[in-house]
Amino acid sequence: MSLPASIVASVPVFGTMFKLEEKDEFEAINAWPAAMIMASFIWFTAAVLLGISMPLVQMLGLDTSLFYTAITAHGAAMAFPYVFQLMMGVGLHRSGGCLGKPVTGIIPALAFWFMNIGGILFTIAILMGLKISYAVMYPLPIVGVQTGQWSMTSVVIGFSGIALILLTVILLFPLQVIKMLFFDKERAELVLNRRTLGDPGMLGMAMSAFVLLIMGSPLLVVASAVLLFLYGLVPFAWIAWAADPMVFQFVFYIFAHNLMEAMAIMVVSAVYATLPLYLADGTRELYSKKMANLALWILLITSVTSFFHHFYTMFPALPSALSYHGNIMSWGTAVGAAITIFTISMTIWKHGLRADVGVMAVLMGFVLYILDGASAIVTSTVAWSYQLHGTMWQAGHTMAVLVAMSMMWMGVLLHHYPVLTGRVVDPTKGKWFVALYTIGAIGVSYSFLAAGAAGMPRRFASWNQEGWMTYGYLILFFGLMLALSMVIFFITIAGSRAIDTTRVTAPAE
Amino acid sequence: MEFIYQSGWGAFAVMLLLQIPFLVVFLWVINHKSGKGAGPSNTSAATVSRLKTGWLTLAIALFLVINLASIRFIPAIYSARAATSGVEPIDVKVEAQSWNYDMSAQEFVAGKPVRFNVVSLDTVHGFAVYHPDGRVLFTMMLVPGAGTSSLTYTFKDPGTYKIRCLEYCGMAHHEMNDEITVTAAAS
Numbered sequence: 001m002s003l004p005a006s007i008v009a010s011v012p013v014f015g016t017m018f019k020l021e022e023k024d025e026f027e028a029i030n031a032w033p034a035a036m037i038m039a040s041f042i043w044f045t046a047a048v049l050l051g052i053s054m055p056l057v058q059m060l061g062l063d064t065s066l067f068y069t070a071i072t073a074h075g076a077a078m079a080f081p082y083v084f085q086l087m088m089g090v091g092l093h094r095s096g097g098c099l100g101k102p103v104t105g106i107i108p109a110l111a112f113w114f115m116n117i118g119g120i121l122f123t124i125a126i127l128m129g130l131k132i133s134y135a136v137m138y139p140l141p142i143v144g145v146q147t148g149q150w151s152m153t154s155v156v157i158g159f160s161g162i163a164l165i166l167l168t169v170i171l172l173f174p175l176q177v178i179k180m181l182f183f184d185k186e187r188a189e190l191v192l193n194r195r196t197l198g199d200p201g202m203l204g205m206a207m208s209a210f211v212l213l214i215m216g217s218p219l220l221v222v223a224s225a226v227l228l229f230l231y232g233l234v235p236f237a238w239i240a241w242a243a244d245p246m247v248f249q250f251v252f253y254i255f256a257h258n259l260m261e262a263m264a265i266m267v268v269s270a271v272y273a274t275l276p277l278y279l280a281d282g283t284r285e286l287y288s289k290k291m292a293n294l295a296l297w298i299l300l301i302t303s304v305t306s307f308f309h310h311f312y313t314m315f316p317a318l319p320s321a322l323s324y325h326g327n328i329m330s331w332g333t334a335v336g337a338a339i340t341i342f343t344i345s346m347t348i349w350k351h352g353l354r355a356d357v358g359v360m361a362v363l364m365g366f367v368l369y370i371l372d373g374a375s376a377i378v379t380s381t382v383a384w385s386y387q388l389h390g391t392m393w394q395a396g397h398t399m400a401v402l403v404a405m406s407m408m409w410m411g412v413l414l415h416h417y418p419v420l421t422g423r424v425v426d427p428t429k430g431k432w433f434v435a436l437y438t439i440g441a442i443g444v445s446y447s448f449l450a451a452g453a454a455g456m457p458r459r460f461a462s463w464n465q466e467g468w469m470t471y472g473y474l475i476l477f478f479g480l481m482l483a484l485s486m487v488i489f490f491i492t493i494a495g496s497r498a499i500d501t502t503r504v505t506a507p508a509e
Numbered sequence: 510m511e512f513i514y515q516s517g518w519g520a521f522a523v524m525l526l527l528q529i530p531f532l533v534v535f536l537w538v539i540n541h542k543s544g545k546g547a548g549p550s551n552t553s554a555a556t557v558s559r560l561k562t563g564w565l566t567l568a569i570a571l572f573l574v575i576n577l578a579s580i581r582f583i584p585a586i587y588s589a590r591a592a593t594s595g596v597e598p599i600d601v602k603v604e605a606q607s608w609n610y611d612m613s614a615q616e617f618v619a620g621k622p623v624r625f626n627v628v629s630l631d632t633v634h635g636f637a638v639y640h641p642d643g644r645v646l647f648t649m650m651l652v653p654g655a656g657t658s659s660l661t662y663t664f665k666d667p668g669t670y671k672i673r674c675l676e677y678c679g680m681a682h683h684e685m686n687d688e689i690t691v692t693a694a695a696s
Contacts, residue, residue: 064680064683065680068680068682131679131680133677137632137633137676137677137678138632138633138652138653139632139653140632140633140677140678140679143607143631143632143679144679144680147607147679149679149680244654245652245653245654245655246652246654246655249652249655280542280543280547280548280549281548281549283549311650313635313647313648313649313650313658314649314650314651314652314655314658315584315585315649315658315659315660316585316656316658316659317652317655317656317657317658320583320585323583323585324583327576328576331572331576334568334572335565335568335569335572338564338565338568339565341531341535341564342560342561342564342565345534345535345538346557346560346561348538348539348542348543349538349542349550349552350549350550350552350557351549352542352543352547352548352549352550353539353542353543353547354543355539355543363539367532367535367536370528370531370535371528371531371532374524374527374528374531375524377527378520378523378524378527379520381520381575381576381579382579382583382584382585383514383515383579383580383582383583383584384514384519384520384579386584386645386647386648387515387516387517387520387644387645387646387647387648388517388520388645389648389650389675390635390637390648390650390675390676391517391645391675393517393520449521449524450521452517453516453517453518453520453521454517454518454643455517455639455643455644455645457637457673457674457675457683458675458677459677459682460677460682460683461682461683462683462684466643
């Protein structure tokens with residue numbers, strides 16, 4: 001048994017959900033992905049508990065520092081060790097099966113360890129007092145030390161963790177995808193369903209890898225310089241350029257915004273790959289591959305420079321021309337989304353749908369993704385940004401996009417689960433998960449958006465004014481519904497039963 | 510138009526306008542085509558083509574109408590309009606620092622333009638002005654070292670306006686607030 005397979009087998013509860021078969025012929029594409037998927041759900045469980053604790057802290061009137069601890073840890077766990085790691089695990093598994101290339105060697109191993117050790121280091125720093133929210137506000141970490149809010153040691157530990165996570169996201173994962181796409185030797189026995197770059201189901205994987213690598217590299221350079229200073233290896237004068245406010249903020253958002261877009265492109269690509277396998281007439285083809293690819297290209301081109309929408313309210317430090325460019329590019333992504341909606345709807349309309357639990361999770365995740373997209377383009381309109389920026393609307397958008405992508409990846413995971421573990425899940429329980437998760441996610445999303453429309457600030461430990469607590473109660477109610485859906489998801493996975501011959505007849509990627 | 514483009518609830522209404530048709534149609538397609546006995550459709554290529562053209566035309570029309578109509582409500586535009594109106598705005602200098610604001614003036618007269626020139630002295634802060642009814646009138650993001658954020662606004666209604674920081678700035682972020690007073694113009 002390989003190291004990652006042993007790791008999965010040795011972890012109680014979560015390990016049993018993703019344990020590989022004793023003699024797994026697909027271990028080369030299953031082992032590291034299974035370890036990543038398992039670890040992502042451990043982080044998600046922690047993130048959900050932290051998420052629920054936030055409205056509870058407000059309702060019970062507990063210390064505000066608990067709220068800021070929870071919000072920093074919740075945001076960090078959701079974005080990286082959970083959603084990104086889940087995407088990395090499922091994405092690498094399906095790439096392996098589409099290309100016939102193994103997910104083995106030093107790169108996936110480092111990606112797994114760096115992501116999880118990085119997450120643990122950042123969590124330790126948060127428990128030591130570092131409360132910077134998951135989006136680092138310039139230069140809050142240092143100001144916090146100067147004003148006695150937290151220690152320099154916690155900043156160094158926290159930034160070491162962030163650096164390991166960034167190395168995984170910006171360097172290791174894209175390099176592994178590019179290596180598999182262009183360099184590794186194909187192994188015929190690993191090919192489950194061959195896909196080329198002309199296929200929308202694989203094109204998005206390639207686009208995302210290059211976006212992460214290219215758009216993330218400036219941040220990696222700046223973060224490395226800052227880290228060298230924090231370790232005391234170079235004087236501040238050497239890295240002053242990296243600490244310039246515009247440099248720091250711009251490289252952060254060029255990366256952070258495009259990270260979300262890259263993840264979206266990748267998951268839309270996975271939707272394009274999964275949906276045709278569940279068509280009622282067995283066609284196994286999208287309505288139009290050309291339109292699907294066009295949508296991905298539009299999403300790519302428009303999203304690259306739409307990050308300016310994070311800075312509209314800095315006028316005139318951000319010139320109006322760049323603001324309006326960001327506005328139009330943000331709406332341009334909606335044109336790509338409109339084409340995707342048409343392609344998916346027409347595919348289902350023309351060929352019918354076999355509504356298995358995996359594809360229903362994918363489609364409901366897609367619904368959540370499009371609903372969130374509407375909230376995103378509204379807040380990316382310059383005129384509205386001045387009313388919504390910094391309110392719960394944007395917290396709701398961030399939460400909703402992560403929850404939507406998570407749902408789509410869980411759907412893709414349910415589709416691949418028989419190949420990954422040699423077991424199948426109970427479709428009845430699975431449907432309860434899909435229904436509850438969808439209602440919970442829509443409910444919690446509208447609660448956040450309505451709170452933002454009412455002017456409730458985000459990352460703000462004082463909800464008990466202006467009647468905002470009503471939104472807090474709604475967030476807690478729908479948040480608990482989401483948590484319950486995840487319990488059902490875990491029960492469904494844990495209750496999976498072994499298959500033998502059915503394995504080869506399971507709809508292959 | 511002012512309600513739509515100058516309030517969070519106006520934004521919420523437009524968002525629903527974009528979401529609800531999608532939600533209804535998409536869920537209907539899934540439900541209709543995944544039920545018992547649902548199978549392939551014999552929709553003609555010409556009908557599909559018409560649907561495609563109609564759908565994309567609608568998307569692009571919404572894109573154009575919503576964005577073109579928004580231009581006059583962009584703060585840079587109404588700040589420029591106020592600057593060229595011939596009425597000299599009252600200049601207010603604001604310095605934000607963890608966790609308070611230092612403002613050169615806090616009492617204004619309704620109907621007279623006020624130009625807020627705001628800087629942060631330490632970390633990223635926000636400067637959001639709330640109408641007495643609870644709406645956010647505008648917010649500004651202040652990045653230290655990135656220059657002054659500036660916006661000209663003409664208050665219409667007398668009352669006490671709350672100022673809040675909307676950018677997370679540390680352990681007492683929620684306590685960073687202040688007030689300004691707007692009095693009625695002498696008739």
